[in-house]
Amino acid sequence: MNVAVIGANGGIGRRLLPRLDQAGHDPIGVVRSDEQFDAIRERGGEPRLGDLEEEVAPALEGADAVVFTAGAGGSTGWDKTILVDLWGAERAVTACAEFGIDRFVMVSSRGAGDPESRQGPIKPYIVAKHVADRSLQRSPLEETILRPTRLTDEEGTGRVAAHFGTDPETGPPIPRDDVAQAVVACLENKDTVGHAVTLYGGDTPIEEAMQEAS
Template sequence: MKVIVIGANGQVGKHIVRLLEADSNYSVTAMIRKEEQKKAYEENGVKAVLGNLEDGVDELTKVIEGHDAVIFTAGSGSKTGPDKTLLVDLDGAVKSMEAAEKAGANRFIMVSAIQAHNRESWKNSPIRPYFTAKHYADRELMRSNLNYTIVRPGGLTNDPGTGMVEAKENLERSTIPREDVARTVVAALKEENTYRRSFDLVSGNTPVEAALKNL
């Protein structure tokens, strides 16, 4: 399976690329924004392409063409304002979905945020624009013709991954290592029980593969 990772230079994205690169079942392409990032991946033997989520759908379609699956783990980042959140986390995500459909990349995995589907859970959040962007991007993905999976992780940490998670439609807010989010995303690629489904994800006591089968 040929997989393109959008947001490959992010912390979760780097873990995802590393896991896919180590698995002979996958051929991975890292989509990043800057030439120096592209060079760094290529120096490590990883295929990389330049792409910008503020470009048009046609430009993104050309980047995605030739791939079977898209993993979207891009974000505007905590140092930007609501304007970039709108342009990247919402509009960039939706344009990526449209481009994936045009390019024939039917499998689409979205890295979202815990409880993004539940407006009441973040109505007083200081990062309400971020949750709003995730909420509507996820809704557009569910309306698409793509074979989607929406992974909604809790607070992200840089702790070493344990491979043990809890995955359910609704979970209390908690945390999870970025590495375990990446493991879950990669495991979901071919796990049919995750097809056209969404779920919250936090650290737990169940191996990733079993957690996905028990959704």
């Protein structure tokens, strides 16, 4: 499967490319600068230029599936959150529909299912994720939405707590490596289509946890 990863040089994307390659897929790493091309190749991906604030659609052509794991990051303003996390995601969904790319995995955020439950400085970010998720759910694409809690750079455990259709407020943080593994498991399990899954650190092997959708 040709899998285009939007945000391929980010914290999850960097870990996802080699996992896709090792699983027998052909990853496409969509990045904003050709200076990142060598790093994408080293991780087993085909590098392509795509800027969520300008033009990303051509980078997706020929893909069988798209993973959106991009984000403006906490060091930028809310304007970037709107342009990247919300508008960029919506444009990627539209491009998939135009190209006939049916499969889409969105890496969102815990709380995005009910932004009214979140208060404080993070709420605009959660609202942006909610609107992007909703646009994907209303599209004709076969979507899976992953909503991980607080992310860490610790080594992955290969285990998670996966909550289908519910959004518990508390739970352990989750390594980015485990989120990347969960993305691969979702792509390889059609039963996850149509589900929004909240992810915490946990004790269930990831592939087994994704089987809960069946």
